Amino acid sequence: MTRRAMTVQTNFSAGALDPHLAARADVSAYGQGGAELTNVLGLPHGGVSLRGGLARFAEIPEGGEGARLLRFEFSTDQVYLLVLRANAVDVFLPDATRAATVATPYAAAEVAALGWTQSLDTLILVHPDHPPAKLMRQGSHSDWALAEIALANLPTYDFGDGDEPVWSAARGWPRSVFLHQGRLYFGGSRARPQTIWGSRANGFFDFATSDDALDDEAVEVTLDNDRVCAVQQLYALNALFAFTSGGLFARDAAAVVTPSEFTFRRSSEVPAAAARPAEIDGSVLFIRASDGGHNTVYEVAYDYDAQSYRAEDLALLAGHLMRGPVDMAARLGNETDSANHLFVVNGEDGSVAVLNSRKSQKMTGWTLFATGGRVARVAVAGGVPYFLVRREIAGAARWFVERLDAGFRLDGAVRLSADAPAETWAGLADFEGANVDLIGDGAPLGQATVADGAVATPYPVADLEVGFAFDWAVETMPVATVGDGAVGGRHRITQAAIRLFESAGIAVNGRLLRGHRFGDAVLDAVPDAVTGVRVVRFLGWRGGRDGEGGATVRLTGSSRLPATVLSVVSEVAF
Numbered sequence: 001m002t003r004r005a006m007t008v009q010t011n012f013s014a015g016a017l018d019p020h021l022a023a024r025a026d027v028s029a030y031g032q033g034g035a036e037l038t039n040v041l042g043l044p045h046g047g048v049s050l051r052g053g054l055a056r057f058a059e060i061p062e063g064g065e066g067a068r069l070l071r072f073e074f075s076t077d078q079v080y081l082l083v084l085r086a087n088a089v090d091v092f093l094p095d096a097t098r099a100a101t102v103a104t105p106y107a108a109a110e111v112a113a114l115g116w117t118q119s120l121d122t123l124i125l126v127h128p129d130h131p132p133a134k135l136m137r138q139g140s141h142s143d144w145a146l147a148e149i150a151l152a153n154l155p156t157y158d159f160g161d162g163d164e165p166v167w168s169a170a171r172g173w174p175r176s177v178f179l180h181q182g183r184l185y186f187g188g189s190r191a192r193p194q195t196i197w198g199s200r201a202n203g204f205f206d207f208a209t210s211d212d213a214l215d216d217e218a219v220e221v222t223l224d225n226d227r228v229c230a231v232q233q234l235y236a237l238n239a240l241f242a243f244t245s246g247g248l249f250a251r252d253a254a255a256v257v258t259p260s261e262f263t264f265r266r267s268s269e270v271p272a273a274a275a276r277p278a279e280i281d282g283s284v285l286f287i288r289a290s291d292g293g294h295n296t297v298y299e300v301a302y303d304y305d306a307q308s309y310r311a312e313d314l315a316l317l318a319g320h321l322m323r324g325p326v327d328m329a330a331r332l333g334n335e336t337d338s339a340n341h342l343f344v345v346n347g348e349d350g351s352v353a354v355l356n357s358r359k360s361q362k363m364t365g366w367t368l369f370a371t372g373g374r375v376a377r378v379a380v381a382g383g384v385p386y387f388l389v390r391r392e393i394a395g396a397a398r399w400f401v402e403r404l405d406a407g408f409r410l411d412g413a414v415r416l417s418a419d420a421p422a423e424t425w426a427g428l429a430d431f432e433g434a435n436v437d438l439i440g441d442g443a444p445l446g447q448a449t450v451a452d453g454a455v456a457t458p459y460p461v462a463d464l465e466v467g468f469a470f471d472w473a474v475e476t477m478p479v480a481t482v483g484d485g486a487v488g489g490r491h492r493i494t495q496a497a498i499r500l501f502e503s504a505g506i507a508v509n510g511r512l513l514r515g516h517r518f519g520d521a522v523l524d525a526v527p528d529a530v531t532g533v534r535v536v537r538f539l540g541w542r543g544g545r546d547g548e549g550g551a552t553v554r555l556t557g558s559s560r561l562p563a564t565v566l567s568v569v570s571e572v573a574f
Contacts, residue, residue: 007479007570011046012037015356015365017477018320022550025480029317035552037367039472039559042356044339044363047501047566050472050559053408053465054371055415057096057386057401059430060085064376064388064399066108068327071381074121074137079382082123082135083401084111089135091144092401094382099141105130113274115176115233117184119204124149128175128190131167153208155197155220166192175274178234179204183219183257187242188231194223196231196242196264198257209259219262223249229266235277237284239309240264241300243272245289248300250309268311270298273326280330280342281357285314287325287344296322297344297355314355318366324348329380333358343369343378343385350374352387371411372468373400394433409559410437413467421460428466429453437469437560444560470559478550479572491574495537496553498568502529505561508536509554529562 014029016037021027032046040048060067060083067085074080080099083090086108091100106114106127115126123135125146132149156163159171167173172190174197179185184204186197200206201216209217223229229246242249242264249264271289278285284300296319298311315322323346330342342355352369369375373391380386385404390397391412402412416425428436431450438445440461448455457464479491498508506513513534553570557563 007031007572010567012042012048012474012565013046013356013363013365014317015042016318016321016367018318021317022478022480025477027317030477030480033317033365033477034475035477036473036475036554037365038370038474039470040367040474040563040565041341041354042339042363042365042367043564044333044356044358045566046363047564048367048474049501049564050409050557050562051369052404052406053413053467053559054387054389054402054411055405055408055413056467057081057403058092058098060090060388060399060401062086062088064390066111067377067388067399068111068114069377069379069386069388069401070116071379072118072123072137073381080137080141081379081381081386081401083388084114086111089146091141093141094384097141100144102135102144102146104133104146113175115174115276117177117179119179124177124179124184126174126177126186128172128188131173132177132186149205152206153218155207155209155218157192159191166195166197176231176234178236178240180234180236180240181253181257185234185240187234188244192222193228193230194225194244196221196223196234198262201257213259215256215258217259219257219259221262221264223264223266225266232272232274232289233277233286235279235284235286237279237282238302241277241284241309243277243286245271247271248286248309248311250300265308267300267309270311275325275327278328278330278342280332280355281340285328285330285342286311287328290324294319294322295324297325297328297342314364315353315366318353321351321353321366321368322346323351323353325353327377329378329385331380331383331385341385343380343387345375345378345387350376350390352378371470373412393431408465408467409439409469409562410465410467411470411559413465416464416466418462421462423457423460424454425457425464425466426454428455431466436466439465439560444558471556472559472563473554473556474565475554476552476568476570478552479570480550491551491572493538493551493553494571494573495535496568496570497533497535498553498555499533499566500530501564501566502531503557503561503563503565504529506555506557506563509538510556511536 014033017033041051070082072080081092089102121137125133135146154165157166174186176187182202184199198219207218227246229244233243235241239250239253248268250267251264273287273289275287297314299314303310325344326347327345340357344353354367373389375387377388389400428450
């Protein structure tokens with residue numbers, strides 16, 4: 001006798017779950033996660049929505065291999081995006097103007113090892129093979145200068161032939177830096193990899209000490225342990241953290257720093273990569289080093305029972321989305337999007353794993369961004385996520401900075417406008433020879449090949465978006481239990497009720513939803529977006545036979561049309 005039961009997916013707040021969890025229906029996240037969540041963003045309310053497009057911000061014609069992105073925020077209304085590349089740093093304004101280019105001594109292969117911290121109009125840069133330097137904004141958008149820092153009273157050490165400066169061309173220079181409570185801290189060098197130095201209080205570049213060891217004098221500590229603990233990064237929040245190759249060290253930020261009271265406690269054995277930590281939702285995050293273990297993102301959490309900090313795998317349930325992470329940046333919620341998002345760039349395939357974090361609502365879930373190009377780096381400046389992307393356009397490799405923009409639906413996209421509707425659009429020489437997607441006045445217009453820097457639209461439009469469309473997918477976890485019985489055998493989903501918000505062009509298990517079809521006859525109008533519940537009925541027995549997994553509901557679509565999925569309720573027969 002056929003029995004029926006309901007499975008309710010009220011939200012996707014747990015994010016995409018690792019395929020190994022298909023057998024773990026007992027995990028609380030199972031009913032709030034997805035087998036796939038690609039090119040969608042988790043919403044703070046629990047649903048998922050099609051991500052915005054990647055709007056072209058600037059091209060890096062000099063090449064972006066090995067380049068880095070970082071923010072420089074002088075004030076709330078003076079925000080810059082910096083592109084560190086081979087022997088130069090480019091300064092960009094929020095309107096994409098390249099305001100300045102400053103020569104640097106860092107070769108392409110050295111850029112990855114740069115560390116930095118900022119104070120007002122000065123960015124301090126460190127590299128293990130170069131003296132510390134400062135990049136200074138000189139009073140205008142276009143006036144910048146890079147100069148070596150004049151350090152006073154350098155610390156000394158006896159390397160075997162008597163005391164000598166601890167930093168030099170022969171001994172190496174600091175590899176990490178951070179400003180905290182009126183002192184400038186340097187961490188690690190080639191000759192002293194486990195040592196942390198702090199400047200005099202309120203004297204950032206002075207490392208003077210005396211036999212009196214006065215409270216405001218410079219400080220120094222070596223992180224002794226039974227393994228090498230080379231300092232990779234320094235960061236401060238509710239503690240001053242040292243992320244090392246041998247684990248996490250911390251000291252209470254409230255503790256007064258003096259030459260006699262400058263100690264760190266080892267809190268975790270998880271080794272840290274050289275990537276810069278990020279801060280989100282009140283926590284510090286870091287990338288684990290590739291030491292044979294799973295390369296993933298860890299969160300520094302405080303253990304009140306042990307009265308110590310510990311490192312917790314933040315992607316434990318979504319390990320399949322961690323594909324060699326190399327860079328990350330966090331965007332806090334704003335007036336248009338209250339979600340907190342962490343963007344983690346994967347070095348293996350150029351995808352981006354995205355964390356939706358809202359701890360107050362117990363929401364922590366991952367989704368995946370995939371674009372036709374390869375993302376190499378990420379930074380968030382002025383609340384806007386920027387990505388360094390390598391794209392193949394008409395067979396040629398090119399490097400772009402692109403920003404995540406909810407107002408765009410295509411990647412690598414530009415927007416053109418005209419005073420009056422037009423069918424021929426010029427000004428697209430950058431896309432010459434490429435097959436591009438077109439969206440005109442909000443409606444998808446198909447594809448066209450750019451010739452002589454122009455494309456033709458099927459009918460006149462006043463606003464044209466040109467770029468590359470991408471696909472999205474939302475799939476529930478396999479049916480695992482129904483009522484009081486496990487579905488180990490033959491079963492099927494008979495129907496699914498899908499709650500949507502302002503969505504169009506959605507297919508469910510490969511079949512377009514009723515009312516979501518559109519053809520050439522309606523290409524001159526934006527398809528009606530659906531808000532509400534749509535019921536889809538299925539035929540055939542799909543899951544649980546011959547070793548198959550449980551049946552799923554899979555929603556797919558194209559970025560050409562909007563999509564937001566709030567919940568899925570399935571009826572299962574077995």
